[in-house]
Amino acid sequence: MTPLVEMKEISISFGGVQAVDRVSIDLYPGEVVGLLGHNGAGKSTLIKILSGAYKADSGEIRINGKPVKIESPRDARDNSIETIYQTLALADNLDATANLFLGREIVTATGMLNDAKMESETRKIMARLNPNFRKLQEPVSALSGGQRQSVAIARAVYFNARILIMDEPTAALGVHETQMVAELIQELKAQGLGIFLISHDTREMMELCDRVSVMKNGQLIDTCRVEDVTEDDILSMIIMGKKPEKAA
Amino acid sequence: MTDTSTAQTAPKRSLARTLELDTRLLGMIGAFAVVCIVFNILTGGQFLTPRNIFNLTIQTVSVAIMATGMVFIIVTRHIDLSVGSVLATCSAVMAMTQTVVLPETLGFGLGNPLTPWVTILVGLIVGAIIGGFHGWLVGYMGIPAFIVTLGGLLVWRNAGWYITNGQTIGPLDPTFQTFGGIGGTLGATGSWIFAALATAAAVGTLFSARRNKVAHGQTPKPFWAEASLAGLIAAGIFGFVALLNAYEVPSRVLEREFSARGETMPEGFTASYGLPISVLLLIAVAVIMTIVARRTRLGRYIFATGGNPDAAELSGINTRMLTVKVFAIMGVLCALSAVVASARLSFHSNDIGTLDELRVIAAAVIGGTALSGGLGTIHGAILGALIMQSLQSGMAMVGVDAPFQNIVVGAVLVIAVLIDIIYRKRTGGKG
Numbered sequence: 001m002t003p004l005v006e007m008k009e010i011s012i013s014f015g016g017v018q019a020v021d022r023v024s025i026d027l028y029p030g031e032v033v034g035l036l037g038h039n040g041a042g043k044s045t046l047i048k049i050l051s052g053a054y055k056a057d058s059g060e061i062r063i064n065g066k067p068v069k070i071e072s073p074r075d076a077r078d079n080s081i082e083t084i085y086q087t088l089a090l091a092d093n094l095d096a097t098a099n100l101f102l103g104r105e106i107v108t109a110t111g112m113l114n115d116a117k118m119e120s121e122t123r124k125i126m127a128r129l130n131p132n133f134r135k136l137q138e139p140v141s142a143l144s145g146g147q148r149q150s151v152a153i154a155r156a157v158y159f160n161a162r163i164l165i166m167d168e169p170t171a172a173l174g175v176h177e178t179q180m181v182a183e184l185i186q187e188l189k190a191q192g193l194g195i196f197l198i199s200h201d202t203r204e205m206m207e208l209c210d211r212v213s214v215m216k217n218g219q220l221i222d223t224c225r226v227e228d229v230t231e232d233d234i235l236s237m238i239i240m241g242k243k244p245e246k247a248a
Numbered sequence: 249m250t251d252t253s254t255a256q257t258a259p260k261r262s263l264a265r266t267l268e269l270d271t272r273l274l275g276m277i278g279a280f281a282v283v284c285i286v287f288n289i290l291t292g293g294q295f296l297t298p299r300n301i302f303n304l305t306i307q308t309v310s311v312a313i314m315a316t317g318m319v320f321i322i323v324t325r326h327i328d329l330s331v332g333s334v335l336a337t338c339s340a341v342m343a344m345t346q347t348v349v350l351p352e353t354l355g356f357g358l359g360n361p362l363t364p365w366v367t368i369l370v371g372l373i374v375g376a377i378i379g380g381f382h383g384w385l386v387g388y389m390g391i392p393a394f395i396v397t398l399g400g401l402l403v404w405r406n407a408g409w410y411i412t413n414g415q416t417i418g419p420l421d422p423t424f425q426t427f428g429g430i431g432g433t434l435g436a437t438g439s440w441i442f443a444a445l446a447t448a449a450a451v452g453t454l455f456s457a458r459r460n461k462v463a464h465g466q467t468p469k470p471f472w473a474e475a476s477l478a479g480l481i482a483a484g485i486f487g488f489v490a491l492l493n494a495y496e497v498p499s500r501v502l503e504r505e506f507s508a509r510g511e512t513m514p515e516g517f518t519a520s521y522g523l524p525i526s527v528l529l530l531i532a533v534a535v536i537m538t539i540v541a542r543r544t545r546l547g548r549y550i551f552a553t554g555g556n557p558d559a560a561e562l563s564g565i566n567t568r569m570l571t572v573k574v575f576a577i578m579g580v581l582c583a584l585s586a587v588v589a590s591a592r593l594s595f596h597s598n599d600i601g602t603l604d605e606l607r608v609i610a611a612a613v614i615g616g617t618a619l620s621g622g623l624g625t626i627h628g629a630i631l632g633a634l635i636m637q638s639l640q641s642g643m644a645m646v647g648v649d650a651p652f653q654n655i656v657v658g659a660v661l662v663i664a665v666l667i668d669i670i671y672r673k674r675t676g677g678k679g
């Protein structure tokens with residue numbers, strides 16, 4: 001089977017600091033791959049290269065086996081890659097509808113924004129993701145953390161993404177909302193999406209992911225199937241950069 | 249996840265909410281009304297005469313036009329300190345175009361009917377280029393807008409001076425002068441027709457928005473609310489036109505016009521000025537800018553960028569190009585204001601538009617544009633310009649000493665922003 005995403009030998013440096021150093025990872029349809037590592041290990045940077053926020057110095061990205069150029073967030077979207085950023089990347093002064101369609105507004109025949117249509121579409125997707133969500137006309141600054149997260153997720157899911165990047169999707173959420181995100185991940189996975197997940201919570205990653213890739217100081221330590229390793233193995237990879245001794 | 253009952257039983261909403269009125273806007277209208285009434289009392293009824301209201305509106309136009317553009321600039325977290333100087337350069341270019349370049353250099357001759365239109369087109373292009381250049385320096389070169397336009401303040405003020413050799417250029421083309429105010433008005437009948445058309449357009453827009461909402465399964469506001477809003481708009485438009493129409497052309501001016509045509513004025517003949525063309529221009533600018541702000545992608549991106557520049561960038565919005573566009577719009581509006589300002593004077597003078605940057609920024613800020621970005625309305629900025637101008641001319645009428653006039657205007661600006669900050673805290677950060 002062809003991987004959905006292959007990132008090969010990706011490197012990027014900022015002012016002499018090698019943030020990502022020849023890292024290769026891949027992702028298959030219907031799979032969740034977790035990226036683990038300390039702050040500054042390079043996982044967010046790596047993922048921002050895939051989402052078009054940064055441009056790699058060297059390396060290759062293939063989508064469905066075909067090499068692609070991703071030089072802007074727009075390129076990423078054109079390749080059906082959607083990202084839920086840790087910061088959520090919402091314009092706080094705008095309402096949920098405006099945020100959901102930001103950069104991809106529905107317009108009428110005369111080129112004007114079709115707000116009524118966009119609002120009813122937002123209503124539909126929110127009914128599926130977060131049935132309690134009703135503040136469609138309030139600026140998102142007036143929403144709770146969970147509601148804001150729903151908006152960010154809705155934005156990624158609505159446009160039929162095939163590849164989803166989730167950077168710390170549950171960091172700001174309560175127990176109940178975290179559970180909702182976990183259920184959503186299972187649902188999207190069943191639909192055949194490939195998901196890159198970034199989190200600090202090792203236990204959560206063991207539950208949600210099929211494979212985990214561990215990074216340290218910009219380098220990839222190893223990628224393992226979660227059933228092959230223990231939480232302790234992963235922790236020692238994160239902390240000491242030591243590969244687990246695989247039972248041959 | 250089944251407690252669907254709580255939010256659906258809507259709490260009893262206040263009147264303002266049912267009408268979907270902007271309470272902040274109401275506050276500003278209230279402040280404006282207070283200013284008008286106080287000055288009317290202090291001047292013994294001289295402030296709220298048709299004549300003074302007419303003058304007030306034509307004095308406001310130039311600053312108000314630029315203030316609408318300043319809203320976009322400030323919403324995207326920039327500033328433009330150069331608008332008064334850009335106005336001067338555009339005015340200088342247009343003055344030279346219509347008095348020297350077209351009639352003499354290009355041989356159009358004096359009084360060619362094309363002259364005013366070519367002149368305005370040239371002015372608008374120059375404004376767009378200057379503004380776009382500022383935007384390029386800000387967006388692509390990464391120079392803070394404060395610095396670019398502070399430089400622009402000096403550069404364009406003196407570029408205008410250089411173009412005209414420091415001379416006052418005039419008189420300007422007669423058709424061009426009709427954009428100035430009193431020299432170009434619709435008259436009573438024309439103004440009534442305009443009022444009817446404007447009311448029809450406003451009410452039509454209101455109800456088509458309502459239909460669109462219903463078509464997408466949303467609950468619109470109650471019909472009585474919509475109808476009374478429409479009534480309010482109609483009353484406002486007709487009231488305004490009635491006021492302007494009540495300002496009659498002085499009989500000696502009429503006599504002069506009749507004798508210029510070789511006729512004698514009939515006994516008891518009267519005529520009204522009606523709506524000035526410059527005010528029509530402002531209304532057109534306001535409508536277009538409001539549509540851009542609310543109904544187009546460009547406007548959506550302007551506000552998104554102001555609210556969160558990173559989010560806008562990550563959503564695939566080209567924020568650099570957006571900056572160029574926003575400054576280019578500002579430049580075009582400066583040129584339009586230059587048409588109005590120089591036409592009102594009937595000549596171009598070196599100091600035209602001096603300190604306008606401060607009036608324009610103040611108008612936008614008093615009108616509720618937040619310097620932190622992301623918030624602001626076009627109608628608010630225009631109302632802000634009107635409040636500023638009312639204060640200024642009201643104090644002049646009362647006979648307040650010149651230094652005190654500026655002290656009051658400065659203090660009002662600071663107090664207005666303070667009130668705004670308090671208001672926003674109370675309402676939870678919403679505009």
